[in-house]
Amino acid sequence: xxxxxxxxxxxxxxxxxxxxxxxxxxxxxxxxxxxxxxxxxxxxxxxxxxxxxxxxxxxxxxxxxxxxxxxxxxxxxxxxxxxxxxxxxxxxxxxxxxxxxxxxxxxxxxxxxxxxxxxxxxxxxxxxxxxxxxxxxxxxxxxxxxxxxxxxxxxxxxxxxxxxxxxxxxxxxxxxxxxxxxxxxxxxxxxxxxxxxxxxxxxxxxxxxxxxxxxxxxxxxxxxxxxxxxxxxxxxxxxxxxxxxxxxxxxxxxxxxxxxxxxxxxxxxxxxxxxxxxxxxxxxxxxxxxxxxxxxxxxxxxxxxxxxxxxxxxxxxxxxxxxxxxxxxxxxxxxxxxxxxxxxxxxxxxxxxxxxxxxxxxxxxxxxxxxxxxxxxxxxxxxxx
Numbered sequence: 001x002x003x004x005x006x007x008x009x010x011x012x013x014x015x016x017x018x019x020x021x022x023x024x025x026x027x028x029x030x031x032x033x034x035x036x037x038x039x040x041x042x043x044x045x046x047x048x049x050x051x052x053x054x055x056x057x058x059x060x061x062x063x064x065x066x067x068x069x070x071x072x073x074x075x076x077x078x079x080x081x082x083x084x085x086x087x088x089x090x091x092x093x094x095x096x097x098x099x100x101x102x103x104x105x106x107x108x109x110x111x112x113x114x115x116x117x118x119x120x121x122x123x124x125x126x127x128x129x130x131x132x133x134x135x136x137x138x139x140x141x142x143x144x145x146x147x148x149x150x151x152x153x154x155x156x157x158x159x160x161x162x163x164x165x166x167x168x169x170x171x172x173x174x175x176x177x178x179x180x181x182x183x184x185x186x187x188x189x190x191x192x193x194x195x196x197x198x199x200x201x202x203x204x205x206x207x208x209x210x211x212x213x214x215x216x217x218x219x220x221x222x223x224x225x226x227x228x229x230x231x232x233x234x235x236x237x238x239x240x241x242x243x244x245x246x247x248x249x250x251x252x253x254x255x256x257x258x259x260x261x262x263x264x265x266x267x268x269x270x271x272x273x274x275x276x277x278x279x280x281x282x283x284x285x286x287x288x289x290x291x292x293x294x295x296x297x298x299x300x301x302x303x304x305x306x307x308x309x310x311x312x313x314x315x316x317x318x319x320x321x322x323x324x325x326x327x328x329x330x331x332x333x334x335x336x337x338x339x340x341x342x343x344x345x346x347x348x349x350x351x352x353x354x355x356x357x358x359x360x361x362x363x364x365x366x367x368x369x370x371x372x373x374x375x376x377x378x379x380x381x382x383x384x385x
Contacts, residue, residue, distance in 0.1 A: 025131020039196035043083035051119035090207035107215035139258035140222040164264040175259035180287040315360035
């Protein structure tokens with residue numbers, strides 16, 4: 001079967017003209033702090049065309065996408081009408097389980113109209129929501145991913161060794177599953193007053209048929225999950241830090257990658273106090289709980305196992321599980337290709353290479369040299385520690 005291609009595959013005027021005022025996070029149609037009368041941007045022709053393109057970009061030959069493209073003009077008209085008339089009803093999700101490495105349940109929405117509408121929403125609101133995030137929030141934000149998080153945390157460790165002696169590491173118990181719909185809607189309404197837009201967002205939030213949880217798999221979910229903790233972030237960085245400084249005479253550093261959080265401080269008692277306070281905030285305001293496996297420990301005794309790396313004041317190592325998966329892949333590829341130098345790694349393992357070079361120079365060279373010298377033979381990870 002031939003792949004049906006969209007007539008609008010290269011359409012990008014929506015990005016070129018822009019709807020934002022520079023890097024302010026404010027929209028031309030409503031430059032005020034609270035958004036009003038911007039719903040029409042969701043179903044504008046430019047946004048619809050751009051959204052169907054980004055929703056199918058990189059998805060390959062799939063029947064639901066081919067079916068959409070075979071009647072693309074009629075389908076875009078249908079999208080316009082269901083959004084303009086507010087007749088859109090979320091479709092039924094397909095459930096699929098993945099293991100990465102722990103088991104997760106993906107809820108996959110239909111391509112038409114649902115996934116296109118998700119892109120319509122984020123095209124308009126994505127940068128507006130991102131403007132509300134603090135600089136130490138990293139997940140699902142362009143230019144602020146795993147490596148940026150690692151760099152910022154390691155910089156704090158190097159520049160303030162005495163002030164980062166101890167680490168508090170926590171995450172939220174079943175975060176996506178326990179996001180409270182009522183609390184999320186209240187947070188959204190702090191900055192959006194457009195009733196039509198709010199009704200559409202409420203439909204997306206309630207599409208799982210429950211009072212809690214966001215579907216893992218929705219394009220909107222990662223933004224909404226980040227937004228759910230955005231005001232918590234501000235409270236941690238602007239209010240709680242002052243309380244701790246007054247009570248314990250020290251400051252702390254805070255980093256959040258989705259629901260995984262790291263606090264660094266010179267005082268162990270201060271971190272226990274921080275743990276109690278954030279537990280109260282998360283429970284009272286957001287209806288979620290800290291997972292029971294929280295840890296407070298000296299950084300150099302155990303290192304911080306975070307965003308795929310083990311970090312302390314002396315260096316950065318790749319997490320054991322990630323390194324083992326790389327070695328497994330290396331052994332398979334090395335049966336087909338001769339790998340003599342670091343350049344070969346760069347071309348054959350571009351993703352893994354990007355991770356390895358983020359480690360301390362000594363550790364990254366150890367990995368490359370061990371692979372080159374040992375070839376197909378088993379490499380003992382423990383020697384790398």
